[in-house]
Every structure is written in structure tokens, then in C-alpha cells.
Amino acid sequence: NSKAIATPSRTKDILKKFGFSFKKSLGQNFIIDVNVMKNIVEQAGIGSSTGVIEIGPGIGALTEQLAQRADRVVAFEIDQRLIPVLKETLSPYENVTVIHQDILKANIPEVIDEQFTEQQEIKVVANLPYYITTPILMNLLMARIPVSSITVMIQKEVAERMSAKPKTKEYGSLTIAIQYYTESQIVMNVPKSVFMPQPNVNSAVLQLKMRSNPPVEVKDETFFFELVQASFGQRRKTLMNNLIRHFKGKLDKSNIVEVLAQSNIDGSRRGESLTIEEFATLANTFIDKQN
Numbered sequence: 001n002s003k004a005i006a007t008p009s010r011t012k013d014i015l016k017k018f019g020f021s022f023k024k025s026l027g028q029n030f031i032i033d034v035n036v037m038k039n040i041v042e043q044a045g046i047g048s049s050t051g052v053i054e055i056g057p058g059i060g061a062l063t064e065q066l067a068q069r070a071d072r073v074v075a076f077e078i079d080q081r082l083i084p085v086l087k088e089t090l091s092p093y094e095n096v097t098v099i100h101q102d103i104l105k106a107n108i109p110e111v112i113d114e115q116f117t118e119q120q121e122i123k124v125v126a127n128l129p130y131y132i133t134t135p136i137l138m139n140l141l142m143a144r145i146p147v148s149s150i151t152v153m154i155q156k157e158v159a160e161r162m163s164a165k166p167k168t169k170e171y172g173s174l175t176i177a178i179q180y181y182t183e184s185q186i187v188m189n190v191p192k193s194v195f196m197p198q199p200n201v202n203s204a205v206l207q208l209k210m211r212s213n214p215p216v217e218v219k220d221e222t223f224f225f226e227l228v229q230a231s232f233g234q235r236r237k238t239l240m241n242n243l244i245r246h247f248k249g250k251l252d253k254s255n256i257v258e259v260l261a262q263s264n265i266d267g268s269r270r271g272e273s274l275t276i277e278e279f280a281t282l283a284n285t286f287i288d289k290q291n
């Protein structure tokens, strides 16, 4: 069959042949537009030497387009029912490996060791299951898996939060977490009409380029992220009030006032006005004070 999987007619044929019914709980919304797929592959910058990790291949619609451009594709799929489907739909492609596993439980460094060559550039490309977008991305980033970029279709509002600028309503602790590890950018907006079944939310393709070093020097990462979270705790409260509330019983108000002054940050500001640099300064000043 020469017709692309990512077309309405071929998708319907495959679903019918295997008697497949969508599971909402697994975020199963398949793409039926081959141009959208080609655009994603183009934006991800996949070349003939690139190794690709895909999360959630579904019936192989994106996998197929990746396999035609990449050196090798390794795809993780949780749904057992899709394994025989993928075996058939991807049979023309010898450079694809499908692993039946929950991506949140996978040992990705081990898979990379086994499936890719040592010097190979590896990229993550996926149309993610939306119910676990944030855990999937944060897991990949915190494990510091050796990939150069992550290009993913996700819910538009989440993409906007992950790539937000300070002083916007989308800017929050998730923005800081993503920006600590990557440079993020929305590269495409995608209408609901290209999905089967159509989701209730709008979608966008977010690209994360891994930083070789964090943009700020942080003395204690755990404390840094705790402070960021505390600062955004209650959006309408001042930074000072959020910090006092969060560190109650651990730090005195006078301590917090002093650290803010030393960091040159006005405690009457809102958390959403602080840049990642200011959060780093603030966190490091707290740490210095404790030592």
C-alpha cells in the first residue's frame, strides 16, 4: 500500500481491519494529515544520520514519515493492541524498532545505548498523549537524556506556558523548569480538524533545544525549584507574602526581608515579574545565608 498512513482513508482502513477502538484514557487522537506530519519532521530537522525516539506511535502515522528521513527510529507504545498493528503498518521500514512499554517506566539511557551508535545525534519527536505531557517532558529533562532537541505536539495552552515570557499570565514555575534545561519555542499551531477523533483542545508543536549548561548558576537545584514554586504559590500575593507563607516555621520573616534586600529584589513584586536570573540570585542568597 503506497498511500501514507496519515490520511483519513488509510487510517480508517487500518482501524477497521484490526477492529481498533480509541481509548480516551490513553490520549489516543491520531493525526490524519500527512502535511502536518511532514512539517513536524521538517521542523525537527531530521536528517539521514539522525536517531529518533518517538513516544506513542499509535498506528505509525508519524513513525512512517520519520522512518523515511531518519537513520533509525525507536518508538515506545504503551497500548498492547497497537503492537500487531504497528508490526504490519511499519513492515516496509527496516529502520524502526517498536518497544511495548510505558515511556514513564522506560530505561531510556539503556535503550539509547542499545539502539543508537555512540556519536549519533538523537532527537525526540512525538505527538504526545496529552494527559501526561508534563511528566513525560520533565522526566526526559531531569534525567538529562543525551538528546539535542525535543519536538512535540502538545496542548496549545501547555505549549504557551512552557515558552512564556515573564509578566505574562502563562509564565509560571513550569516555564522556569523548562527554560532551565532548554530553549523553547512554538513552531507550529495545529487545528483540531487534523485529528481522529478530534480533541477538545487546540494543539501546537513545541520545540525544546537542550542547553549544554543551565542559563543560570544555581547552588542547590532542589531548593531553587522549591523557591520558584513558592514564589508563584498564590498569584495575586506579593513575592514576600508567598515566601513567608511557604517557609513558615523554617525561616523567619526578618530573614526573608534581609535576603530579598541583599538580592536587590523588591518583596512587593509578584513572582510572575521575576526573571530566571532573579530567581537564581534569590535562591543562592538563601543558600549562602544558611551556610
Ligand code: SAM
Residues within 6 Å of the ligand: 026, 027, 028, 029, 030, 031, 032, 055, 056, 057, 058, 059, 060, 061, 062, 063, 076, 077, 078, 079, 082, 101, 102, 103, 104, 127, 128, 129, 130, 132
Ligand atoms: N503518533 C500517533 C499520531 O500522531 O497519530 C499517535 C499519537 S496519540 C496522541 C498518543 C499515543 O501515545 C497513543 O498511541 C497512546 O496509546 C500512546 N501512549 C499513551 N500513554 C503512553 C505511555 N505512557 N507510554 C507510551 N505511549 C503512550
